[in-house]
Structure formats: structure tokens, C-alpha cells
Amino acid sequence: MTDAHARADVVAYCRRLWDRRLVTGTSGNVSLRLPSGDIVVTPAGRCLGSVTADELVVVDLQGRSRDPSARASSELPLHLAAYAARNDIACVVHTHPTFCVVWSKFGRVFDRDTVGARETLGPVAFVPYRDPGTGELAALCAAEFARGIDTILMERHGVSTVGASLEGAFVLTDLAEEAARIAYFSRGDGRPSC
Numbered sequence: 001m002t003d004a005h006a007r008a009d010v011v012a013y014c015r016r017l018w019d020r021r022l023v024t025g026t027s028g029n030v031s032l033r034l035p036s037g038d039i040v041v042t043p044a045g046r047c048l049g050s051v052t053a054d055e056l057v058v059v060d061l062q063g064r065s066r067d068p069s070a071r072a073s074s075e076l077p078l079h080l081a082a083y084a085a086r087n088d089i090a091c092v093v094h095t096h097p098t099f100c101v102v103w104s105k106f107g108r109v110f111d112r113d114t115v116g117a118r119e120t121l122g123p124v125a126f127v128p129y130r131d132p133g134t135g136e137l138a139a140l141c142a143a144e145f146a147r148g149i150d151t152i153l154m155e156r157h158g159v160s161t162v163g164a165s166l167e168g169a170f171v172l173t174d175l176a177e178e179a180a181r182i183a184y185f186s187r188g189d190g191r192p193s194c
Contacts, residue, residue: 018049
């Protein structure tokens, strides 16, 4: 995979996340590990619906930008911690999808009793609130990724997924939001049971 190909893939999946309303405004970030070991990541403060390949930031595994004038996403510590947790992680997708965030405010993971959630989404971990972009949040998520979890619901924050491909991480994000939406509306009274 060339740098140009990786950048094009990241931009394509950023658009897909935007089109599915899994991100809004300037929320969310995406990264992909390059064959060199470097990571291409979305920049800070940019809308994923309009980010361009030349705006993406390449960092090393310590988070140092290859272009000192480029600023990576503020959630870079989370991405770096995920890559350090497991060698099979090739990408990280972090989003703030509405129904996942709603459920996270109730301090638990949504019910996963639909066929899609059981067969494809699989287990989802929950991590308590820590300030965004901090080492504390990154460490909590890394511990779950190290256990083999690929989807994490972050209290009052959003969802982080990892995968061997951007397609895999995107599908997990999409399935998590759909499962959360179905669980919310299945309640009848519109309120999650706690």
C-alpha cells in the first residue's frame, strides 16, 4: 500500500462515516497504519465530510508528525495506544454517533440481541468517562483492545473501533450505531433500561 493509496482510503471512509451520519461537525477521527509503521491520521479540527488527502497527517509511533506544521487529531493518544495494544490492528475509527452516545450516558452498553449485533458486531466494551485526548482515556481503551475487544463504547463520548481494514472498522461502527438505535426504540417508552 502506497502513501497515496492509504490517504485515498482514509478520505473515502471519512466520507462514508459522514454520509451515514456517524460523525457530525468536526467530530471523529480515523487512522491507518502504513507498511512503514507510520500512521496516517485525520487532522485536528476538520470535518470528516470534507477532509482531503493532503490534509491528513503522518506520524510515527511516538506521535511525532513527519510535517511539524501539521496537527493530528486531538485523539491521537487513543490511536497510538490501540496500535501498541495489538499488532493486528491496522486502523482505528473513532466517532460520536448519536444513539451510541445516548446509551453511553446511561453507563452501559446497549442490548445486542439482534442478528446483526450478535453475529457481526460481537462484544462491545464500556469504558468510564475520561477527558478526550488524554492518556487516561487512551490507557482504558488500550486495555480493552488488548483483551481482543474491537468495539468500545466510551461514556459520554462515542465509539472507537479497530480492525485489520478500514472496511472492518467502519462496519463495526455502523453496526454499533444501528444496534444502539434499535435498542433505544425497542424500549417502547423511549428510555433505555438501566
